[in-house]
Amino acid sequence: MNSSQWPREFPGAHWYNEEEENAVLNVIRRGTPFRHYGLNTPEYVASFEKAACEFYDVKYALGVNSGTGALITAITALGMGPGCEVILPSFMWVATVTAIVNANAIPVICEIDDSFTMDPVDLEKKITPRTKLILVVHMAGVPCQMDAIMNIANRHGIKVLEDVAQCNGGLFQGKKLGTFGDVGMFSLQLNKNMTTGEGGLVVTDNDLMYERLQTAHDTGYIWKDGSPVLPSPESLGWGSGRRMSELIGAVASVQIKKMPSIIEHMRGSYNRIKDFLRSNISDLEFRTLNDPAGHTGPFMIIRLKNEDQAKKAARYMKENGLPSIARLADYGLHIYYNIAQLVNKTPLSPSGNPWNLEKNKNSFYNYGKGACPYSDELFSKSIVIPIPSKLTVEQEKDAADVITKAVLKSRD
Secondary structure (H helix, E strand, O other): OOHHHHOOOOOOOHHOOOHHHHHHHHHHOOOOOOOOOOOOOOOHHHHHHHHHHHHHOOOEEEEEOOOOHHOOOOOOOOOOOOOOEEEOOOOOHHHHHHHHHOOOOOEEEOOOOOOOEOHOOOHHOOOOEEEEEEEEEEEHHOOOOHHHHHHHHHHHHHHHEEEEEEEEEEEEOOEEOOOOOOOHHHHEEEEOOOOOOEEEEEEEOHHHHHHHHHHOOOOOOOOEOOOEEOOOOOOOOOOOEEOOOHHHHHHHHHHEEEEHHHHHHHHHHHHHHHHHHHHOOOOEEOOOOOOOOHHHOOOEEOOOOOHHHHHHHHHHHHHHHOOOOOOOHHOHHEEEOOOOHOOOOOOOOOOOOOOOHHHHOOOOOOOOOOOHHHHHHHHHEEEEEOOOOOOOOOHHHHHHHHHHHHHHOOOO
8 A cells, every 4th residue: 555545644634624614714704813802793712612512511611722721721720739749641642741740740650551541450559648630541532441530539539630632522431521520621633533723622510610710721810791800719810821712713613513423434444444454363452442432533553462563563554555653662752751851850940840849849750661561561562553534445444454464474
């Protein structure tokens, strides 16, 4: 297969058409790109937030300017700061840990299990009296074991933030991801199931939390009728200027309606490719799906017998038409030990925070390779394969053929 025949990932972008174009043009023609006021009455961000409340079945949804902005907004609203430890999985994205460090809290890395999401057993082992938040990451299209994780969180009285950036629209036991914990966050960046290029969303069912999210994402105030208003004393704080613009809201309000179809196509391609592979290699190992009906299908992860086989298979796939695949150990800033600023405990400022703050003196952790040995083994022998959102059956068969040959040749 020629690499030019295999589409780039970017799920939502493949579904752009005149609907997104007309929405953006309408914002420009009306001269109203700011969400709270303009030459005409703004409408798109509010429309997107209303659609999000309906889609996720939540009381409140708040659009922000990026996924990173959504994480920082949520962590601020949840009250994280010095003296707080936040547990997150070894397989994530750099922005997830960045948001923790920016709050001057301490990240604590826990193992993943065979689903390549947070291992509930290791999660409980990592809890200390300083643990104030569990940051769940529904990674690469697959939901975490939210029943087990929420049981642990509730038993210990710990708040939960769900990072659903890579599994937007996913389910666990029939319930939308992002709605189990105190806050759910989503990214609308180019690689995501629905995209506005950049953009984000936070959701909650808690009245006070919603007010805190509003103040954290803006100027420290909340908006009513196009003007900033002083919030309740419990919510007054410092904002970070992360409002969503009407231009982003225009695209988002269209894409959220398309997301079920986008997911249906990716999940269908994922399942057919998986069936092809199973018929060709009966002992090929795939990641565990915690809820087979709830995954969204943007990535497939296969496990080889060892690191050497994974390297050989990955090289063959890249050279034969699947250029965007990666051995997980080489998957850049998704892997905890590849994040140099985390491994080196790079300070936010010359004062050395957060790791040298007095309130964090009892939180000493190693972030180098070896901190999560089971995860490290999985990373070394596993390959992640992006599943584009508009594949033909012929492309699916071609991909399965390349993967089959790669795996078999790696065993020679």
